Each structure stands twice: as C-alpha cells, then as structure tokens.
Amino acid sequence: MKAVRIHAFGGPEVLQLEEVARPVPAADEILIQVYASGVNPVDWVVREGGNDALRAYLTLPMILGWDAAGVVTEVGSAVTGFQIGDAVYGEPNFPGDGSYAEYCAAKASQFAHKPQSLGFTEAAGVPLAGLTAWTALFEHGHLQPGQRILIQGASGGVGSLAVQFAKAKGAYVIGTASADNLDYLKQLGADEVLDYRSQPWEELVRDVDVVLEASPVRDNVARVKAVTVLKQGGIFVSVNTDFPFDEAVHAALARQQATGVLSANQPRQEWLQEIAQLIDAGQVKVFVSKVYPLEQVANAHRESQTWHVRGKLVLAIRQNDEPA
Ligand SMILES: NC(=O)c1ccc[n+]([C@@H]2O[C@H](COP(=O)([O-])OP(=O)(O)OC[C@H]3O[C@@H](n4cnc5c(N)ncnc54)[C@H](OP(=O)(O)O)[C@@H]3O)[C@@H](O)[C@H]2O)c1
Structure with a gap:
C-alpha cells in the first residue's frame, strides 16, 4: 500500500511517499481503508522529533497522521460493533503508525461510525x-x-x-x-x-x-x-x-x-458517537479549508505550520467522497 513515512526527524522534506506492507489487524483492531486523513499540528511536531512529552514514545520509521475516515475491510476476532463495509472515523494509534496511508489497523475502540451526513473528507477533519x-x-x-x-x-x-x-x-x-x-x-x-x-x-x-x-x-x-x-x-x-x-x-x-x-485528548468511541449525532442533527458543521492529495503532504504541513488555518486541512487518499 502507499503510505507517507518518515525515517528521520526533520523538515517537510523527510516526508516520503512509499510502498509499505499493509498492516494486519490484531484481535481488538479493525483494518480501515483510509479515504481521507486529517492534518493536525501534532503531525509536524512529531515529524520534527516531538516535544518533551512525546519524544520517548516515537519510533522510526513511522507513518504519520492520527485522523482517519474510511471503510472497514477487516475485523479482528474480538471486535464487536463493526462489520466489513462500515464507514467509520476515528483517531488511530497515536503516536504510532497512523493514517497517512491507504490502510490503517487500529483499535476498534478508537473508531465510531462516521456521521452519515458527511463525506469522508469532512469526516476526516473531525476526530482528533x-x-x-x-x-x-x-x-x-x-x-x-x-x-x-x-x-x-x-x-x-x-x-x-x-x-x-x-x-x-x-x-x-x-x-x-x-x-x-x-x-x-x-x-x-x-x-x-x-x-x-x-x-x-x-x-x-x-x-x-x-x-x-x-x-x-x-x-x-x-x-x-x-x-x-x-x-x-x-x-x-x-x-x-x-x-x-x-x-x-x-x-x-x-x-x-x-x-x-x-488536557490531552482521549480517543473514546462514545464521544465520537455523540459528536456524530450532533453533526447529523445539523448542530455542528465541519469546515475544511483545503484538501491536499497525499502526494502534497509536505505543503499541507507547511500550511499547518503557519498556525493560521481556518477549520481543518485534510489529505485525500482515495477518491470517493459521497456520504456513505
Ligand atoms: N492536547 C491535545 O490533545 C491537543 C490536540 C490537538 C491540538 N492541540 C493544541 O491545540 C492548539 C490548537 O490546535 P489546532 O489544531 O486547532 O490548530 P490550528 O487549526 O492550526 O488553529 C490555530 C488557531 O490559532 C489561532 N492563533 C494563531 N496565532 C494566535 C495568537 N497569537 N493568539 C491567539 N490565537 C492565535 C489561529 O487563529 P487566527 O488565524 O484567527 O489568528 C488559528 O485559527 C495547538 O497548540 C495544538 O498544539 C492539543
């Protein structure tokens, strides 16, 4: 599968689009075909080597990105509540291998069904x-x-x-x-x-x-x-x-x-479910200011590093943005 990995900490130039093995989900995980990944400031903080709180947990090489929307393609043996084909969104694996990839395996508890009223691009801007x-x-x-x-x-x-x-x-x-x-x-x-x-x-x-x-x-x-x-x-x-x-x-x-x-964010499924309900009820809108193709991830990082993004930046990974 295609993924953006880093093999060294540094500037946007360390982001490499590569062919890597598709992950295999553990018993408590789901495999998600990632349609879109949110971009967050922590992505480039990790790319640069992290901060005092994070540094000890970072290992290389690493797939960045901790904000995903996509479709479940495999379900671990201990997982309940998800089926193959479900459209989901969540915050996978922080600070391990993440969502700048065609597939991502992550604990099912970090995901929920995606808001039905959103396409994958907007949904990817929500979890983190x-x-x-x-x-x-x-x-x-x-x-x-x-x-x-x-x-x-x-x-x-x-x-x-x-x-x-x-x-x-x-x-x-x-x-x-x-x-x-x-x-x-x-x-x-x-x-x-x-x-x-x-x-x-x-x-x-x-x-x-x-x-x-x-x-x-x-x-x-x-x-x-x-x-x-x-x-x-x-x-x-x-x-x-x-x-x-x-x-x-x-x-x-x-x-x-x-x-x-x-306050550090907690990736709780029940909160993702409540957030999805608010979105589907029309009480919360998601504003994506720019969508970058995965190949242009370095430019997405440069824009995030300005600290003046309105709403969210998102990476498009698979071209299908119909509400599912
Ligand atoms: N603890 C956690 O779990 C966690 C998770 C995510 C993010 N964070 C932290 O939360 C903060 C916000 O993250 P984000 O993803 O929302 O970032 P963001 O999307 O890049 O937004 C930054 C916002 O900050 C405003 N801003 C820039 N300079 C400012 C200044 N000098 N004074 C006041 N506001 C200013 C900007 O508003 P204008 O463009 O209108 O100026 C911009 O809308 C970051 O510090 C990030 O590290 C923490």
Whole structure:
C-alpha cells in the first residue's frame, strides 16, 4: 500500500511517499481503508522529533497522521460493533503508525461510525480536533448549559468544533480570533467575538465559568490574563499539554480559587458517537479549508505550520467522497 513515512526527524522534506506492507489487524483492531486523513499540528511536531512529552514514545520509521475516515475491510476476532463495509472515523494509534496511508489497523475502540451526513473528507477533519475539544470542554471544563466560556483560538481546528460543541450544550460562547475570522466565528454560533490582536480581551471579558486555551500560544503571561477573566471557582483548561503552568499561573489560579488543567485528548468511541449525532442533527458543521492529495503532504504541513488555518486541512487518499 502507499503510505507517507518518515525515517528521520526533520523538515517537510523527510516526508516520503512509499510502498509499505499493509498492516494486519490484531484481535481488538479493525483494518480501515483510509479515504481521507486529517492534518493536525501534532503531525509536524512529531515529524520534527516531538516535544518533551512525546519524544520517548516515537519510533522510526513511522507513518504519520492520527485522523482517519474510511471503510472497514477487516475485523479482528474480538471486535464487536463493526462489520466489513462500515464507514467509520476515528483517531488511530497515536503516536504510532497512523493514517497517512491507504490502510490503517487500529483499535476498534478508537473508531465510531462516521456521521452519515458527511463525506469522508469532512469526516476526516473531525476526530482528533473534535476529541480534543470534547475532552477539554466536558471532561475537564465540566461545561454546563447556561455557563459562559471564553474560547481562545476559536477559528482553528480545535476551536471551531469547541465553539459549536459549547453552543450545542447551551453555553454562552465568547471566541477570540484574528480580524479576518470574526465573521466565521459568528457563523459557527459564537455569541461574542473578539480580535485578539486589536482588542484588550482581558479587559472586555469578565466572569466566565470556563476558559479554553485552544490557541497555539505558549505564553504563561497570557495565561495569567486569561485566568483573571474567570469567575471565582472557574476552570482554566489548556490543550497545550507540552507547556506547563508556571508559578505565576498557579498564583493567579489560587487568587481566583480556580482550577487549572492541561488536557490531552482521549480517543473514546462514545464521544465520537455523540459528536456524530450532533453533526447529523445539523448542530455542528465541519469546515475544511483545503484538501491536499497525499502526494502534497509536505505543503499541507507547511500550511499547518503557519498556525493560521481556518477549520481543518485534510489529505485525500482515495477518491470517493459521497456520504456513505
Ligand atoms: N492536547 C491535545 O490533545 C491537543 C490536540 C490537538 C491540538 N492541540 C493544541 O491545540 C492548539 C490548537 O490546535 P489546532 O489544531 O486547532 O490548530 P490550528 O487549526 O492550526 O488553529 C490555530 C488557531 O490559532 C489561532 N492563533 C494563531 N496565532 C494566535 C495568537 N497569537 N493568539 C491567539 N490565537 C492565535 C489561529 O487563529 P487566527 O488565524 O484567527 O489568528 C488559528 O485559527 C495547538 O497548540 C495544538 O498544539 C492539543
């Protein structure tokens, strides 16, 4: 099968399209014919050698990509709930061999049936970003109907879905993005939008129950400002798990009697099922800003590395994008 592998860590030039053996699923795995793969910032972080949290888990050569939509072609002996021919989506094997490939074997528990209303391309943009948003909002942020949330980086892959999940839950959503993306945030349903470059959001926002740091900014001074917009007893959730809170952030959290959490996404099937229901109910839309053929994966990485992708980037692997 065709796959994009790396044999060394480095720039986009280490991405190699190769012929490799098709994986064989273990008893608890399914084999997926991958139709499309999402592209996420962690793909190029791993390509460059990872961060302190990841480095020890990376082995070469490696197939990158942890966001797949496709069709089940084999089912492991212990798997229930999937059949050959099912259209599925999920977050396979992070940080092992992933979805930049024609086939991917992964634990069935990391997949769910794909939203019926989406084609494979859009569906491939959902799992990793969606599970990141879901874990942060609900597992750690404990977001409740009627609560107020500030979402930083609201126009990105994680942020776009977080805004919509929070609205679907019945929260009041304040989102930050750059000026060109403010209308986009309103289309996603944000109640208030702020330009993080030209507006002093830390003075304009008050009394939020939850702050979700879904921007790529790794800056503890900015985090202190974000904590101060919380209500007493609020929750600050950051998805930037590679960047710990410093003393100043801990002190700010203590002043607000607030909780601070670094949230790593959890690839749970039941959450993928809930997300698919929201999508099929029309409550969540998926915005794919660009689709690259697998051969142009290096350009997809270059674009992701700008940190200004609206919604998602996706790699097309098999040409068939009819909703299944
Ligand atoms: N913990 C986990 O499991 C996990 C999983 C996935 C991602 N992440 C992390 O989550 C973050 C977002 O990932 P993503 O996939 O959503 O990235 P993305 O799709 O590249 O989106 C990045 C967004 O950040 C915004 N942004 C860029 N510079 C900014 C700045 N200086 N201040 C505020 N916002 C800024 C951009 O908005 P504008 O273009 O409007 O400026 C863009 O929409 C990254 O740091 C990533 O490492 C963590």
